[in-house]
Amino acid sequence: xxxxxxxxxxxxxxxxxxxxxxxxxxxxxxxxxxxxxxxxxxxxxxxxxxxxxxxxxxxxxxxxxxxxxxxxxxxxxxxxxxxxxxxxxxxxxxxxxxxxxxxxxxxxxxxx
Numbered sequence: 001x002x003x004x005x006x007x008x009x010x011x012x013x014x015x016x017x018x019x020x021x022x023x024x025x026x027x028x029x030x031x032x033x034x035x036x037x038x039x040x041x042x043x044x045x046x047x048x049x050x051x052x053x054x055x056x057x058x059x060x061x062x063x064x065x066x067x068x069x070x071x072x073x074x075x076x077x078x079x080x081x082x083x084x085x086x087x088x089x090x091x092x093x094x095x096x097x098x099x100x101x102x103x104x105x106x107x108x109x110x111x112x
Contacts, residue, residue, distance in 0.1 A: 016046070017048045018035075018039050020035075020054060023054065024054055024061025026060045032061075045077050045078065047072055047078070048080045051084045051085060052085070054085065054088060065097075066097065079101065080103075083106060
């Protein structure tokens with residue numbers, strides 16, 4: 001059973017931080033995808049995905065991040081990954097998807 005899997009902080013109408021917890025994998029995919037897409041559909045200019053509490057991402061989770069990136073770009077928005085843990089960064093580098101994303105070590109404070 002998945003309990004609360006995210007924290008959402010809306011800094012302004014234009015910037016939203018999505019902070020999932022646990023794992024981005026096949027087991028949590030449906031719930032996190034539903035929540036992430038609902039957030040993205042509020043049409044923020046910038047969607048920050050804070051991965052501080054994510055220690056594991058599988059192919060479904062990576063696919064979700066890419067889907068969010070494509071959605072934001074199709075709306076001329078921006079997706080920023082922040083607080084990416086070493087394990088997740090290694091996956092991004094291994095799959096060469098680190099080049100697709102804007103990645104910030106911490107929440108980019110200049111976005112408010």
